[in-house]
Amino acid sequence: MDMVRGHVLCCGGTGCTSSGCEAIIKEMEAQLAANGLEKEIKVIKPGCFGLCALGPVMIVYPEGCFYSRVKVEDVKEIVEEHLLKGRIVKRLLYQETVHGDDIKSLNEVDFYKKQKRVALRNCGVINPENIDEYIAFDGYKALGKCLTEMTREEVIEEIKKSGLRGRGGGGFPTGLKWQFAYNSKSDKKYVCCNADEGDPGAFMDRSILEGDPHSVIEAMAIAAYAIGADQGFVYIRAEYPIAVKRLQIAINQAKEYGLLGKNIFGTDFNFDLEIRLGAGAFVCGEETALMTSIEGKRGEPRPRPPFPAVKGLWEQPTLLNNVETYANIAQIINNGAEWFASMGTEKSKGTKVFALGGKINNTGLVEIPMGTTLREIIEDIGGGIPGGKKFKAAQTGGPSGGCIPAHLMDTPIDYDSLIAIGSMMGSGGLIVMDEDNCMVDIAKFFLEFTVDASCGKCTPCRVGTKRLLELLTKIVDGKGTMADIDRMAQLCYSIKESALCGLGQTAPNPVLSTLRYFRDEYEAHVRDKVCPAGVCKALSRYIIDPDKCKGCSLCSRQCPVGAISGEIRSPFVIDQDKCIKCGACKEACKFGAIYKK
Amino acid sequence: MKSLAELQEIRNRTLNNITLRKEGADEIRVVVGMATCGIAAGARPVMSAFVEEIAKRNLSNVTVAQTGCIGVCRLEPIVEIMMPGEEKVTYVKMTPEKAKRVVAEHIVNKQIVSEYTIGAAN
Numbered sequence: 096m097d098m099v100r101g102h103v104l105c106c107g108g109t110g111c112t113s114s115g116c117e118a119i120i121k122e123m124e125a126q127l128a129a130n131g132l133e134k135e136i137k138v139i140k141p142g143c144f145g146l147c148a149l150g151p152v153m154i155v156y157p158e159g160c161f162y163s164r165v166k167v168e169d170v171k172e173i174v175e176e177h178l179l180k181g182r183i184v185k186r187l188l189y190q191e192t193v194h195g196d197d198i199k200s201l202n203e204v205d206f207y208k209k210q211k212r213v214a215l216r217n218c219g220v221i222n223p224e225n226i227d228e229y230i231a232f233d234g235y236k237a238l239g240k241c242l243t244e245m246t247r248e249e250v251i252e253e254i255k256k257s258g259l260r261g262r263g264g265g266g267f268p269t270g271l272k273w274q275f276a277y278n279s280k281s282d283k284k285y286v287c288c289n290a291d292e293g294d295p296g297a298f299m300d301r302s303i304l305e306g307d308p309h310s311v312i313e314a315m316a317i318a319a320y321a322i323g324a325d326q327g328f329v330y331i332r333a334e335y336p337i338a339v340k341r342l343q344i345a346i347n348q349a350k351e352y353g354l355l356g357k358n359i360f361g362t363d364f365n366f367d368l369e370i371r372l373g374a375g376a377f378v379c380g381e382e383t384a385l386m387t388s389i390e391g392k393r394g395e396p397r398p399r400p401p402f403p404a405v406k407g408l409w410e411q412p413t414l415l416n417n418v419e420t421y422a423n424i425a426q427i428i429n430n431g432a433e434w435f436a437s438m439g440t441e442k443s444k445g446t447k448v449f450a451l452g453g454k455i456n457n458t459g460l461v462e463i464p465m466g467t468t469l470r471e472i473i474e475d476i477g478g479g480i481p482g483g484k485k486f487k488a489a490q491t492g493g494p495s496g497g498c499i500p501a502h503l504m505d506t507p508i509d510y511d512s513l514i515a516i517g518s519m520m521g522s523g524g525l526i527v528m529d530e531d532n533c534m535v536d537i538a539k540f541f542l543e544f545t546v547d548a549s550c551g552k553c554t555p556c557r558v559g560t561k562r563l564l565e566l567l568t569k570i571v572d573g574k575g576t577m578a579d580i581d582r583m584a585q586l587c588y589s590i591k592e593s594a595l596c597g598l599g600q601t602a603p604n605p606v607l608s609t610l611r612y613f614r615d616e617y618e619a620h621v622r623d624k625v626c627p628a629g630v631c632k633a634l635s636r637y638i639i640d641p642d643k644c645k646g647c648s649l650c651s652r653q654c655p656v657g658a659i660s661g662e663i664r665s666p667f668v669i670d671q672d673k674c675i676k677c678g679a680c681k682e683a684c685k686f687g688a689i690y691k692k
Numbered sequence: 693m694k695s696l697a698e699l700q701e702i703r704n705r706t707l708n709n710i711t712l713r714k715e716g717a718d719e720i721r722v723v724v725g726m727a728t729c730g731i732a733a734g735a736r737p738v739m740s741a742f743v744e745e746i747a748k749r750n751l752s753n754v755t756v757a758q759t760g761c762i763g764v765c766r767l768e769p770i771v772e773i774m775m776p777g778e779e780k781v782t783y784v785k786m787t788p789e790k791a792k793r794v795v796a797e798h799i800v801n802k803q804i805v806s807e808y809t810i811g812a813a814n
Contacts, residue, residue, distance in 0.1 A: 100743050100755065100756040100757075135740075135743055157721075157755045157757055158757065179726075179736075180726045180727070180731060180758065181724070181726035181727075181757070181758020181759055181760065182726070182727070182758075182760060227702055227705070227706040228706055230699060230702045230703050230706060231702075231703050231706035231707045233703075235699055236699065236703075239696045239699055243696060352702075353694065358694075360694065360695060360696065360699075361694045361695055
């Protein structure tokens, strides 16, 4: 056996793959071979580290150096300087880790310091395509413990005691869900995993499946043992090719090791797992629609009750949990319910993963204990808003959630306090908005998404959201009336009350919460015909300041619709009727004479 | 998978390969000075000898790391061995042959090879 003295971890998550990590890994292998280091240094492709904004990232052990924004040209230097000669390439280090001559460990960087990684514990640490590495980090130990030392009732009791709640957004107590599925009498039961992550901006489930697929497999086996099932399905969207591939590899390895299949750990417990690919319908993230889709039918929801725990897949009792929920299970069994319950708030235990996006410096994935405030997430972990702009609101819960305005930034993040302020946890997308975002436009964006995603089965959702969007469009176009605002609010409540499934019931949330906290912006659009943030095209105007204009005619030559006219060396004018507000003139002007109102 | 013992066996086997990424308390560190002076004096074959010897003996709790110049360039190649709970030992003017002896006597049998240390050179 050759001794490996160093490990180079090149992030292979979707984020880094799109910023070119494949080419870097290839170059790394070539450079290692060229320097005769291929036997000493091992290249590993783990899942996401969470700091996607800095990708492609690379960590070199045993030093633990964190290189960010690595380019193919840099690889040679890293190999020759760091790996061959032991001189760390400081200019490529993540600057937060460099303090004068000192280099801090990654865990001491602000971005990671306040995080508590439970669901993401292995992401960025192990090679997801190697079951042995997962086992080395205590993998499948929890399954072994459940099967050989615990009764089914004890497993359910442990999950109940931990206080774990569904991480997909609803926040239903997981242990209770298991109990219901256990209570249902049937000779055939199913366990399902909801990996149909569709919220715009959310990618934590993808990251877990890419970085630590075995944690989901192990937890599903534990769940199956607890409720008495022998067949499982992971419903994952086909738009996640890397996650699908790694999960399939993981399932195959688990089968080879006998961790899936018959008589697991020498007991009479059998469990088999299959992948089902979603075809891209957002509604299939709703539990009843998801199960209908697994059955091979058109993915549409059905009324509840009966709940899936009583009648789910093929009319049999079915347990359905989200990816992130499953990722916590093995940890709870290994470390005990008390350990898990010691994190978080009174009613929301443990940690939650958030996908930070929008106007924030550290775009990426963070896992924080429940009860952390929004301010800590945005200012300390997220590194604040780029360009020193002012924070306006954060959107959580995607198209089902709402906006949290600046004055509520100190609200602790947990299920109940988010609902109380008109938003929701959702699956964990957290989109940050600054003063340049128009809240009416944001509401319209999410509503457009829901209108598009509505399956059309029930009228309130199919027709209601469409009418709601029409009203919003009217306001954004500057044609709305004050009565429209009230009519919108009323329509929102009707949809919430009468829609069939979660998609429709939560669709008006973005409108309701922006109406609640940013009514002045709606009124400005309607009454003053002005978009305060200058986003809504119909309400904004480009104007030439006659004092600054030198009459060079550059703008009029750039204008694609010929809306600008004037005499050379005297101020030009924009014809507002012809202007399409593309902004080309403003960019072209060398004197800063054109501004947007 | 037929038993917990089987799982434990895979765990132990793999732990050896990934200890680099775990923060262990019982870890022995071999640090080779690999600045320009060290490399010029032949630190590279010394480090390779450590790596080979440690692999041959299957010592999983030892990591070999590199460092820069500690200032006594005339004594390069310099190798420092750090063991938990002990003073670090600095070996100077190392060669691949000396490296093998250090692994056998110091790392495995905990007997410092005092004739190679910096104290002996002065």
